[in-house]
Amino acid sequence: MKTILLDYKNLKANTNELAICLGFFDGVHLGHKKLIEEARKATKGTLGVLTFDKSVSSFIKNNKSERVLTSLDDRFKIISKLGVDFYYVMHIDKDFLSLSAEDFIDLLKKMNVKEVFVGSDYCFGKNRSGDYRLLEKYFKTTVVELLNDNNEKISTQEIISLIEFGEIKEANRLLGHNYMVSGSVAKGKGIGHKIGFPTMNIKLATNYVYPRFGVYKTIAYLSNVPHIGICNVGVNPTVNGKEVTIEVHLPHYEKSTYNESISLEFLDFIRPEKKFDSLDELKAQITKDVKEVGYDIF
Numbered sequence: 302m303k304t305i306l307l308d309y310k311n312l313k314a315n316t317n318e319l320a321i322c323l324g325f326f327d328g329v330h331l332g333h334k335k336l337i338e339e340a341r342k343a344t345k346g347t348l349g350v351l352t353f354d355k356s357v358s359s360f361i362k363n364n365k366s367e368r369v370l371t372s373l374d375d376r377f378k379i380i381s382k383l384g385v386d387f388y389y390v391m392h393i394d395k396d397f398l399s400l401s402a403e404d405f406i407d408l409l410k411k412m413n414v415k416e417v418f419v420g421s422d423y424c425f426g427k428n429r430s431g432d433y434r435l436l437e438k439y440f441k442t443t444v445v446e447l448l449n450d451n452n453e454k455i456s457t458q459e460i461i462s463l464i465e466f467g468e469i470k471e472a473n474r475l476l477g478h479n480y481m482v483s484g485s486v487a488k489g490k491g492i493g494h495k496i497g498f499p500t501m502n503i504k505l506a507t508n509y510v511y512p513r514f515g516v517y518k519t520i521a522y523l524s525n526v527p528h529i530g531i532c533n534v535g536v537n538p539t540v541n542g543k544e545v546t547i548e549v550h551l552p553h554y555e556k557s558t559y560n561e562s563i564s565l566e567f568l569d570f571i572r573p574e575k576k577f578d579s580l581d582e583l584k585a586q587i588t589k590d591v592k593e594v595g596y597d598i599f
Contacts, residue, residue, distance in 0.1 A: 313411075314413070317413060319346075322349070325353055327457045329476075330455055330460060330475055330476045332447060332455040334477055336420055337384075337385060349388070370457060389412075401426050402430045403426070409440070417442050419444060419445070464510050464513075469517065486563050487503070500533070515570060515574045522566075529595075532567070533546075534574070538574065539583050
């Protein structure tokens, strides 16, 4: 799958005919996967997916989270496994959000789009004025019915809410993969090391959704090698911390990893974050947490 960055103000004409899936695809959840998989089955020619470099919520208040489930790179990795040929990333800003539905259709025409695949609730253009009915006037249009779970639509916002409430297993089920954040290992305050449980602080690569503050069973990937561990998300109240951090402890892993790339999958919620009266109490609790996590998944 090839990535193509698009600037709507200077969009170059495409000579090859294209079928395209439209949406933001944050999380690339089961509903998104269904749309892309059906498009791949129906399309013999070139298939693309169009996403944006930022979320619409970054610019306007629309009762949706400004935080995201996936970075552009995360989306690429998941979508690349679905048989897509081109990963189109459109740069957006406030001016882009002022484009009319007809303006957006003109952009698709310039891309030489001949066929589009959308969910039944897909809308586009200023004030969400365009939908699949307008697309049908210009392109061969396939509307994929929304994937339901217990008679409710699977949505990115629903999954975000589940993660924020610590319902990681349910969120992972609706995603069709484990919720993951990526970034690099940053230097922390060294408190974990002092009590015998050194941690890696993760400097996030994008504005990810924070899971509910607490301790989680996780898998950390360093140099593409998986390591089972426990992760704390929160402010470290025992040491009067204020800044939100994500830090992971990997038993039996002792290498120095500062600035190394890391990805972290959340598997299960262990317990809420708690302020302990002393570091000794914190150490005793972490000992219990490590035993509860176990090492039986590899």
